[in-house]
Amino acid sequence: xxxxxxxxxxxxxxxxxxxxxxxxxxxxxxxxxxxxxxxxxxxxxxxxxxxxxxxxxxxxxxxxxxxxxxxxxxxxxxxxxxxx
Numbered sequence: 001x002x003x004x005x006x007x008x009x010x011x012x013x014x015x016x017x018x019x020x021x022x023x024x025x026x027x028x029x030x031x032x033x034x035x036x037x038x039x040x041x042x043x044x045x046x047x048x049x050x051x052x053x054x055x056x057x058x059x060x061x062x063x064x065x066x067x068x069x070x071x072x073x074x075x076x077x078x079x080x081x082x083x084x
Contacts, residue, residue, distance in 0.1 A: 007035065008069030013079045015064050018057055022083055026054040028064065 014031065017023025032049035036042055045066040052060045 006069070006072070006075075008067050009072045009075050009079075011064045011067035012071045012076055015061060016080065017083070018061050018064075024054070025052065025057045025060040028060050029054055 010031065014023055014028045018025065018028065029049060029052055032046050036046050036050055039046065045063055045068075048063040048066065049060060052063060
């Protein structure tokens, strides 16, 4: 996934994961690190998440809300279903 909508969909997945307890802040930070390496342009939210402290779940959650784009509800549902 590499478009802003894809990033937004994954951000929503991680938001739900952090709030429901099936994702850790460290996993979100690792995702942001991968995004920075692969993205054609680094955005502020990527750096904010990447440099977050893994112990600051609420801070990571806050930064995820800054990801722009439109959530692909079908893709999100598939990601969430895979976690069950």
